[in-house]
Amino acid sequence: MRLLRLFVCVLPLATLVACDEKLEDLAGPTPNLTTSFASIQRDIFAAPDSSGRPACTTCHVAGGGAAATGLFLNDPGVAHASLVGRESRLKPGETLVIPGDPDNSYLVRKLEGGPNINGLRMPRTTGPFLTEGQMIVIRRWIKDGAANN
Numbered sequence: 001m002r003l004l005r006l007f008v009c010v011l012p013l014a015t016l017v018a019c020d021e022k023l024e025d026l027a028g029p030t031p032n033l034t035t036s037f038a039s040i041q042r043d044i045f046a047a048p049d050s051s052g053r054p055a056c057t058t059c060h061v062a063g064g065g066a067a068a069t070g071l072f073l074n075d076p077g078v079a080h081a082s083l084v085g086r087e088s089r090l091k092p093g094e095t096l097v098i099p100g101d102p103d104n105s106y107l108v109r110k111l112e113g114g115p116n117i118n119g120l121r122m123p124r125t126t127g128p129f130l131t132e133g134q135m136i137v138i139r140r141w142i143k144d145g146a147a148n149n
């Protein structure tokens with residue numbers, strides 16, 4: 001039933017709150033999450049959440065386990081520049097975030113586990129991964145132009 005409601009809710013792609021599922025409910029383990037980059041950076045990249053998911057910045061910082069990717073997610077300005085319009089280091093030809101195009105953004109595919117990724121699904125653990133609601137928020141931010149907002 002929850003899946004069905006999400007489906008009905010996402011299809012019109014108008015605004016997240018213009019449906020019967022409130023954003024706070026969708027965002028689940030990150031109740032303060034909104035579709036701004038500042039919120040995504042603060043609530044997903046730089047913080048663990050109540051599902052047990054680790055912060056991305058456990059590894060994605062200078063000198064961290066993911067340093068070779070050049071994808072640093074701890075500082076909001078650096079994180080935006082590390083993602084938007086930037087080529088993947090591990091899969092040349094792929095762009096991490098393509099404004100307006102979540103399906104082809106490599107970040108989304110790495111977080112959803114495919115299709116066509118090199119390396120592993122992120123976060124690089126055995127899970128938990130991002131929830132469906134968290135992915136809707138990230139996809140919406142990209143769809144709306146991936147602003148540094």
Ligand code: HEC
Pocket residue numbers: 044045054055056057058059060065066069071087088089090091096106107110111118119120121122123124125
């Ligand atoms: C436990 C360490 C770790 C955590 C936590 C982690 N990553 Fe990664 N990440 C890596 C490593 C190592 C790589 C390179 C190998 C790979 O792609 O599997 C990588 C690669 C990536 C890539 C591809 C970069 C490229 O240039 O191709 C993206 C995008 C990414 N991570 C995003 C995230 C996000 C967003 C999170 C948090 C939801 C996250 N990662 C959490 C270690 C981690």
